[in-house]
Amino acid sequence: MADAAVPVLTIDGPSGSGKGTISLRVARILGWHYLDSGALYRAVGVAAGWADLDLGDAGALVRCAFDTEIGFREDEGGDLRVLVNGHDATAELRTETAGAAASAIAAIPEVRAALKDRQRAFRRAPGLVADGRDMGTVIFPDAGCKVFLTASAEERAERRYNQLKDKGVSVTIDGLLREILARDARDANRSVAPLRPAEDAVHIDTTGLGIDAVVERVLALLPPRTG
Ligand code: C5P
Secondary structure (H helix, E strand, C coil): CCCCCCCEEEEECCCCCCHHHHHHHHHHHHCCEEEEHHHHHHHHHHHHHHCCCCCCCHHHHHHHHHHCCEEEEECCCCCEEEEECCEECHHHHCCHHHHHHHHHHCCCHHHHHHHHHHHHCCCCCCCEEEEECCHHHHHCCCCCEEEEEECCHHHHHHHHHHHHHHCCCCCCHHHHHHHHHHHHHHHHHCCCCCCCCCCCCEEEECCCCCHHHHHHHHHHHCCCCCC
8 A cells, every 4th residue: 555654756857858767866876666657658558559459449548557467677787677468568668659659548537547546556665756747746746855857859859869879779869859849749738637847846957967967956855864
């Protein structure tokens, strides 16, 4: 059972703002659990693809959201692997196709509702770092510390380009920029849980900042640790 007394740090922001990298680093430094909520939406999107579901069939997607088994584990190198229905789908989940499918199904209110309890169940002692779009606004509105990360769209496209290039995927910066802008617009304009900062979130613009500098700024927001 999720425990409301367990501290939560939420890190929300648009795609490519560095949420994932920063959240995982901060969680490791603090020794807290980590929730990559985007991976849940991506996993449902990928499972829907495997089952050949129509992305317009809300009922089938909701059933898929309830039925899909999603597991996380760390590999020997310390990287997070995501298991979908028992298969390691980490690489497939990171593709732009999976991101676009996730963004489409994430706009369906019943799919979001189906994933709510699963996300809240990650709140376990000694603490949770939760990364996504609506962590501070909808899933953990009572979080003690909320961050909203941004970066210029151009820099986000460039980061994504470098990540994919390292993995040998052939893409263009212009193509990525278009996809990022389209996904931002869809995430910000949907009627349920649109991408927007919580009123009490601290904004950090990561344009031109290295990972360590952002991690330091986030850690400085937390109350000093005792013991
Ligand atoms: O963060 P990531 O890029 O993996 O998320 C993929 C998609 O899942 C986002 O574009 C967004 O539409 C959706 N998402 C969401 N709410 C979250 C996390 C992700 O709607 N908390």
